[in-house]
Amino acid sequence: MLVSPSLYDAPADQITYDMVRDFVLAAEQANLLTESLTLELKRERSGRNVVEAVQALSNADGGLVLVGVSEELTGDARLVGVSKREPDALVTQMRSLMPTALPEVIPVKVPNTDRLVVILRVDADAVPHPVVVNGEVRYRIPGQNAVADRQRIIDLVARDSAPYQNPQFEVDNRSQPNDPTRYPLWSEEEPREIATIRLQGGLTLPYRVLEQPWLGSAARKAALDTLIHSPIPTEVWGLAPQQEASPLGWRVNEATSTWFKMSAPAGGRVFTAGEVPVTAAAYLSLAGRELSLLLGLRYYDQSGKVVPIGLSDLYHAVLAELLTITGVCMAVAESMAAAEPSELHMFRGWIQPAKDYRVTSVLNINDYARDSTEHPPSGYFPRARSRGRTVDDLDGLTRDWITMLVLDLGLRDFEGALAEIALPDWGSGV
Template identity: 25%
Template sequence: MRLLVKYEGMNNSLFAASAADLTIERIRALAARPDQVESLTLEFKREYSKSMVKTIAAMANTYGGMILVGINDKVEPGVERVVGVDAQEEIDKIASGCREKFDPPWEPTFIPVPFNDGTGRSVVVIRIDANVAPRPLLIDLQAPIRLSGQNSIADRDRLLKLAREEPSAGVLPTGQHVMSPNLDRDREGNPTADFILRTGINLPMGEAGAWRPLSEKAVAALAQALNESAFPAALRIFGQASFTSATGFRQHGHNRSRTARLAYQAISRPPVEHPVEAVVTVALPEVYGASTAATATVTIDVISRIRRFADTLNVGQPGDKYHYPVPNLMELLDGILKTTVDPKVVAEIARITDIDPTLVAQPRELHLVADRQVKELLRTEILQEIPDAGASAGGVFRANPALDLRDTADREEQVDDWIRQLGLDAGLTGMEALVESYRSAPRFRM
C-alpha cells in the first residue's frame, strides 16, 4: 500500500484549493512568509529548466508536492520575489519535457495564476499528486526521489517498494481520517463526562522513526511545546471557574516504547477532580509486522465534565443546569487548531516521526460525542429549537481543505463553520447570527 499524504496539511493550503481559489494574492502571501522555505514538498522556480522534470518525478515518487514557476527561489534584498512568466510558454516546455523523459508517460496538473495587472504574466502552479502518479516514475531507467528538499535516486529497496505498491483508490489520504472516540463509562454503564472532542492527524514515518523507540527527551520536548502553545489558555477559558490550577501536559496513563500519552488535567475538588482534561497521544506503528506504508497517529482529545462539576455545587438546589457558552467552545476549537499548527509543536512531532515538518498535516476532521443531546448542553441565548428536528448527540465535522489553519482569519472561518454545523445538526437556528455577534464583539477578539 502506498504511503499517502494529505497535501493540504503541508505548510500551505494551495495544493487542495480549487483552481478558482488560487489567486495571485494568495501566492504572494505564501512567498512572503518568512517561515515558508523550499522543502520536500515545495519548490520555487524562476523559470523552466531541465532539472524541473527530475524534480517533478522525484516528488511523484515520494510524497508529492507543488512547484511554483515564476518565483525567485532565492530571497535577496531589493529583488522582487514573485516575477511571473508567460504561462503557456512555460507549460508547453514543462509538458514537453515530461513527455520526453518520463517512463511511463505522465503529466502533473498545471494551473496558471495570472497577475491581472495587464502585463500578461502569471505564476504557474504545478501540482504533483503522488496518489495518481504511475509510480515508480522513471527517468533514464532511474527513479528520482526527494530527500531533505533535494533530489536523489531511489536505491534498490526503495525502488522495489514503489513497484510493489497497491493502487490507492478508495484509501483515505493521510491526515484526514481520525477514529471516533468513546465516552468512558462507570460500572453501571453511565457516561462519566459531558462530552469528548477529538481531532488528529496521520503521518508518514521516516527511516529512523520506523524502528527506534520514543526517547524521553523527545516526549518531554513535545510536552513543553504543548505547554507553551495556545492550548492551556484555551482550556482555562473553556473551563471558566471550574478549576483554579492544572497539571500542564505530562506523561500520564498508557505510555510505552512507541506510544506517548500526554495529559493536561484541571484540578478541582471531589467528586469531579478533573472538570477539564486534554490528552495528546502519539502512537508509532509497531516495528514487527508493520507494512511499508505504516503511519504514525497523533490524536487530541478534550474531555469535559464541567456540567457535572456544576451539578455538585447545586446539590439540594434544583436550579438551572449549566449550559456551555458558545464563545467558550469557539475559543477551545481555535486553541486546538492553533496548537496543531504551532511551529514548535509541529517540529517536535516531526522529530519524533523522523520526517520533514512540511509533512505534518493539518487536521481535517473533528469528532464530538456527547452524553446527551447537544441542544441540552449549549447555552441557547438567541438559539431556537426547530420543531421535530430530531436528536443529535454529536457528529463528525470535516474541514475545508483550502483553509490554512496557521492564518488567523482562515482558522476563525473554520471554527465558525464547525460551530454553525453543530447548531444545525442539533436542530437549532440562530447559530449563524450568534457566531457573528461574538466575532464582532471586541472582548472576543484574540
C-alpha cells in the same frame, strides 16, 4: 502555536508573491536550500532540468519546484522570474515526458514586472510509481536528485500496490483507538462530570517518517510545550482563568514507541472565570504515516449545579481544540523533520454528556426557538476537512460545525448570535 499558510498546502488562489518571497527567504536563512528533500529551485528551464526535478520529488515525498528562483543568488535577488509564456511551455514539456505525473502549476506575478515565479507543487501520493523519464528513474535525496538502483525501483512499485512501510518495522495499527468516543482519555469516570467534548484530527506525514516510525523524546517535548502554551483548558468556558495563567502541568501519563497519553492540569482542575471546573486530556499516536491527536475537554458541575454550555462557550471550546490539535501535530511533525509536505486529516468530534444527561440539558438552547421534541443523548460533529491550517480556516470549520449541530437539534433564529461571536484574542495568537 500559530500555524501560518504554507506553499506546500495553501490554496492556489491564496498564494501571493509576498508568501513566495517570505518562504524563499526563510528557507535561505534556515539553510534549507542546499539539503532539502522537498524543495528545488530553478532559475529557468534548461533541457529536462525542471521535468527531472518534478520526477525526483514524485518518486520521493513530493514537494515544490520553484521556477524563476535562482539557486546562486541570495535574498530578494533570487526571485528573478520567467516569462509569461513559461507556464504553458512547462506544462507542454511535462505532458510530453511524464504525462501521468503532472504537478499542480501555480503562476505568481512578480510585482512591477511582466515576469512570473512558477510554483510546481508535487503530490507524490497522486501519481503511479515509478515515474520514468527518458528511461531513467530519479528520486530525491538531500540537496540533489539521484538515479534509482534496482532495489529502489522495486520499492517504488511496491509503494502503489500496498500500504508502504519500512520492512524493518511492523506498523502496529493498534496504536490508533478503535473507538475515539469510548477511548479512556481519563482513568475513571467522576461523579461530578457533566460532559466531554472530544475532537480528533491529525496529519498524513511524508514517506521518510517510515525510516524512524516512532515518537521519541523530541516528539514528547514538542507536544507538551505546545499544549502548555495552548488555550486548552484555560481559555474556555468563561474565556479566561480566574487568576493570572501560569504554565499548566501537562504531563505524559503513559507512553510507548508509537503513542502517549497526556493530561492537564496534573493535580486537579482549572476554574474558569465562570467558575466552571475543567480538565483536559490528549492521546497522540503514530501509525505508519498517520499522526493523530485525540483531545478531550471535560467539565464538571458547579457546586452541585449544572451550568449549561452557551453557544459562545461551545464556539470557544471547539475552536480551541481545533487550534490545539493542529498546532500539536505540526510541532511533533517538525520535531521529526517530517512536517512538509504533510496533509491535514479530516476532523471529527463528539459532545458526550455524562450518564443521566442529554445533549439538550448540557447545552443552553433556551434562548432560541426549537422545532423538535427530540432529546438526543449526544451530539456529533461530522467528518470534515478544513480548507487549511490557519486560524481563519479553523474558525470557519468551527462555525459550520456548530451550525449543523444546532440545526440537527431543531433550533432556529440562532445565526445572528453565532455571527456576532468575535474571534477571541487568544485565537489570533496561538
